[in-house]
Amino acid sequence: MPKKANAKKMIKITYVRSAIGNTERHKATIRALGLRKLGQFVVQEDSPTIRGMLRKVNHLVTVEEQVEE
Numbered sequence: 001m002p003k004k005a006n007a008k009k010m011i012k013i014t015y016v017r018s019a020i021g022n023t024e025r026h027k028a029t030i031r032a033l034g035l036r037k038l039g040q041f042v043v044q045e046d047s048p049t050i051r052g053m054l055r056k057v058n059h060l061v062t063v064e065e066q067v068e069e
Contacts, residue, residue, distance in 0.1 A: 009045070012042075032053060
C-alpha cells in the first residue's frame, strides 16, 4: 500500500539524561526543543532545524520517528 502524500513525518523526543554539567548552549537547546523535566517527551515535526538541534544534544535525548496520519 503506498504512503499518503500528505503524511507528515513526526519525531518523538524524550529527555533521558540531565543537562547538569553540560554547557549553557546545550541547556538552551533542550529548552528550545520544549523539554523541561527528565522523562518528558515532545512530538515535533521533522525538519532540518530540529534535526540540527538533536545532533547537538543527542547524548541527552532519545529519538523515535513517527508518521502522522
